[in-house]
Amino acid sequence: MGALNQTRVAEFVFLGLTENWVLEILFFTVFSVTYALTLLGNILIMVTIVFTPRLHTPMYFFLSNLSFIDICHSSVTVPKMLEGFLLERKTISFDNCIAQLFFLHLFACAEIFLLTIMAYDRYVAICTPLHYPNVMNMRLCVQLVIALWWGGMIHSLVQTFLTIRLPYCGPNVIDSYFCDVPSVIKLACTDTYLTGLLIVSNSGTISLACFLALVTSYTVILVSLRKQSAEGRRKALSTCSAHFMVVALFFGPCIFIYTRPDTSLSMDKVVSVFYTMVTPLLNPLIYTLRNEEVKIAMKQLRQRQIFS
Template sequence: MGALNQTRVPEFVFLGLTDNWVLEILFFVAFSITYALTLLGNTLIIVTIFFTPRLHTPMYFFLSNLSLIDICHSSVTVPKMLEGLLLERKTISFDNCIAQLFFLHLFACAEIFLLTIMAYDRYVAICTPLHYPNVMNMRVCVQLVFALWLGGTVHSLVQTFLTIRLPYCGPNIIDSYFCDVPPVIKLACTDTYLTGMLIVSNSGTISLTCFLALVTSYTVILVSLRKQSAEGRRKALSTCSAHFMVVALFFGPCIFLYTRPDTSFSIDKMVSVFYTVVTPLLNPLIYTLRNEEVKSAMKQLRQRQVFS
């Protein structure tokens, strides 16, 4: 163990998104605005739901948790990326790299589980509405949220352990703008084929299993909607379509990045930017622009603050 610590690289160097300083400035401005809007939009959803009693339902409880996860998820990578866009040499210490990797997988896995739970919530609400108050009471919702954080922590610990157990004696250049398992283990001073397959199996199993569960839930929902009234179908489709858009935007990049052995696809960086920067901003936009209840609650909250 002592020999490993002596030969371990002290830091990693990011290649970043580009070496063109003009593009770096443009990216810095664009991503700074995107990150600020992400924090503002998701915080606004959390505050609106918290201060609006009629939104204290399972669906909006899960939505507020989704906004919290999006804030955390984007905050793991975006601030470091923005710093790197202003620096010629973009570095991160070994320990900070491992910490970034851990929290990236924690929040990503928590979001995957939460989106799956939200699909189950919609399935119960639409397909068995009479049993909904008993099946999805607040105690069950809290237990499900605790379970998703526990599952995310276990997954992230496994990914981190598989990464940190490898020897890193150089090179130390990561062709990315943040620390993730695939680009980091490429730098290990040993054969990583078996570790890579274990990592892909772990992440891929979670992503694909949850995605199949989501598809199954929505298939059953769509079939059951034939028995609903026209107004019931419209309301259910509005809610489910917003959720399915978020699922597609999040699961698409996840499945692309984590269900195949690591390769040198140049499109990986573009997919990573969408997954870590853009998606957390789109979630609040999708849910607020398509949800009259949330928009109405935001308007009332703003008026209450003005008059007070």
């Protein structure tokens, strides 16, 4: 409690992506469209899966949860960033900053766990297809989703506690457009080396361990495809390649940002934009453009709405 009583900073000031007002207007336009497409694309996937009975399978249940997490994940940072483009002084209160980093880590960690579960789902479906209905039943799927949210909550609470226990008495300028643990703890009025190591051991270990588990799963799947028919190999490769593209796009920035203790690079802002904005938009594009079942279901749903 002593550390909390020393907190004097009432707000933080973002430097944002640029100080050039022309670029700010350009970024505002581009990112507004990107965010709108992210919301529309992910909502469309969720609605299609909910209203198409044949898509009520574990794979599409997880995909609908991924779309929900992507909506939440992008909504944590993007609206505040868009607001900043229109303001000369970009500020956020201390409490809102802590809330932002809490939800950022909650949804990011939940997505990491969900992508790992989705890889396991594909492993069971392709490598042990006869046991798949018994292993990946809907009861287990719901339990796994509940577990990933609990895991994300615990991770986020740890990150938030490590951040909020430090004293903040100035400066209060964050060289970014959103609050994240690495950028906030740099402003603490005390030595943060140990805290930085704890943060890296938490976020970095989760990201790296899950990524290695994913790579192992897909490697085993690729090896097992030699026993499949040509049609089976084609379908499995199409599904797994889409999954792995999403994994690479999401885990790459996470590992880049959260496995470096107390270091900043000029590329961090670009990587953060990709991680918080571009990836949630690419996910629905990847899963719709490469998935015939989803495209057919969307077409049928649209026709059903037109004729009704």
